Amino acid sequence: MSEPLVTILDDEPEIRQMLGEVLTEAGFRTQSFARAREFEAALKHVTPDVCLVDLSLPDTDGLALVHRLALEQGASVIIISGRAQVQDRVAGLELGADDYITKPFDPAEVVARIRARLRSNRATPKAGNTARFNGWTAHFERYTLENATGDETTFSHAEAEVLRLFLDSPKRLISRAQMQESLGGAAGESFDRAMDVRISRLRTKLGEDPKNPRLIKTIYGAGYIFLGDVSWS
Structure with missing residues (x-):
């Protein structure tokens, strides 16, 4: 190699x-x-x-x-x-x-x-390139999210890493420490801010209500949990 x-x-x-x-x-x-x-x-x-x-x-x-x-x-x-x-x-x-x-x-x-x-x-071992959840399809090979009517929006490599982390561990609490260990980067305010930005952008692309998101929930003081049902192909 x-x-x-x-x-x-x-x-x-x-x-x-x-x-x-x-x-x-x-x-x-x-x-x-x-x-x-x-x-x-x-x-x-x-x-x-x-x-x-x-x-x-x-x-x-x-x-x-x-x-x-x-x-x-x-x-x-x-x-x-x-x-x-x-x-x-x-x-x-x-x-x-x-x-x-x-x-x-x-x-x-x-x-x-x-x-x-x-x-x-x-x-993270890749289970597949396509994930389906709650009316959405994430195409990781081309960095797009597709909704139930077939409309697509793109996401970045950095957003893909965070989304993949959630989709690989649905309905499990993911702490900030676990995110830092999985995604790399220096722990601290800069990393926390980066995660806040990426999660906020993912919520927007998924049509989430920022005050009451249904899929990516914040557990204050603990981390995040993804509440969707996920299947990979």
Whole structure:
């Protein structure tokens, strides 16, 4: 099995060089890009395991690129950005990023976050690619939710991980600690916020009443429970 491929998109040559050296030493293959145009052209020929993406790019909107990666590529995306404001972090997570690291950063933390993403991607045995529950069908091979009338809406790779966790364990309490262990990422406020964002977006796509959701219930102080009846194929 070849080493995991990590792509680095950042317009600062020092950042690209430093990350490339650290990740190569850690056992990863890397490809680095200074422009989004070059990066997206390369994606037609390679499938990275993790994409590191800076938001402040000279030739495109970084957040829009993250959204395309999450929805169209199904890629694991870690944002590395100098934008440390809460609204930027929230926007990145809402648009499908799996994690968010602010500059300046410790290179060892980047390696640890990447390894956590890869563990998460491999952790849960896949029972199937299609799940049916309460009038909904989740197509994980193409990242879409289909309702009873056949209308579809897309979900991101990050949202897929959370939904899959619920569908693999229906009617069982899933604590925040269990989510962190299964999905990876650093425990703490950043992880909790990421989960809140993804669950909120899933509830919206499932047509849930935010004040009284029927499928994804919050058990305050304990975690979440998915109340649907699930079948896989």
